[in-house]
Amino acid sequence: MKQFALATVGALLAGNLFALPPNPAEPTKQPKAEPATTLDLGDGVKLELVAIRAGSFTMGEVKDRDAKPAHNVTIPKPFYLGKYEVTQEQWKAVIGSAYAAKTTKGAKLPIDTVEWWEAQEFCAKLGAKFTGKTFRLPSEAEWEYACRAGTATKYCCGDDIATLVDYAWFQRNDDKNPNPKVKGIADTHPVGEK
Numbered sequence: 502m503k504q505f506a507l508a509t510v511g512a513l514l515a516g517n518l519f520a521l522p523p524n525p526a527e528p529t530k531q532p533k534a535e536p537a538t539t540l541d542l543g544d545g546v547k548l549e550l551v552a553i554r555a556g557s558f559t560m561g562e563v564k565d566r567d568a569k570p571a572h573n574v575t576i577p578k579p580f581y582l583g584k585y586e587v588t589q590e591q592w593k594a595v596i597g598s599a600y601a602a603k604t605t606k607g608a609k610l611p612i613d614t615v616e617w618w619e620a621q622e623f624c625a626k627l628g629a630k631f632t633g634k635t636f637r638l639p640s641e642a643e644w645e646y647a648c649r650a651g652t653a654t655k656y657c658c659g660d661d662i663a664t665l666v667d668y669a670w671f672q673r674n675d676d677k678n679p680n681p682k683v684k685g686i687a688d689t690h691p692v693g694e695k
Contacts, residue, residue, distance in 0.1 A: 537550060542595060555579050556576055559572070574642045589610055610691060621638070
């Protein structure tokens with residue numbers, strides 16, 4: 502039975518993390534590309550999943566006091582991971598009712614402020630929709646392994662945060678803050694734009 506880990510939901514639980522694309526400048530460090538799969542949720546709504554190969558990596562980092570100690574971790578089995586955050590239209594297609602977005606509303610926008618039990622319900626209902634497949638939230642190790650994309654640097658594009666703007670949306674490269682009184686809140690973009 503194939504295992505599907507929905508990091509897209511897990512990302513929201515972990516504080517709006519994002520999966521970064523592989524660094525094209527370092528192809529030798531990238532895991533071999535595996536097939537992706539797309540689930541049809543109905544009414545034209547799709548959920549894209551990417552295959553993550555088994556492997557080992559160093560989790561955490563020496564310089565970040567919150568990520569110490571750095572240690573070796575092995576992901577023993579391959580798994581599928583959501584390519585993007587779960588959108589509000591995907592949530593509705595699986596759960597059956599619209600998601601009451603807390604900050605932004607829009608079919609292609611990610612769900613936000615999800616409770617753990619809500620993410621569990623999403624995974625269970627997704628599993629009921631696709632017989633023979635198991636859906637779950639990824640472990641912290643699986644999530645970090647996928648985000649590192651075969652690199653040993655802080656970001657997939659190296660250690661310099663200045664280069665991160667080419668790979669991800671975050672406060673530093675988004676001047677459309679919907680709430681300028683709150684630091685760290687960037688404008689939400691439709692899923693899959695960057």
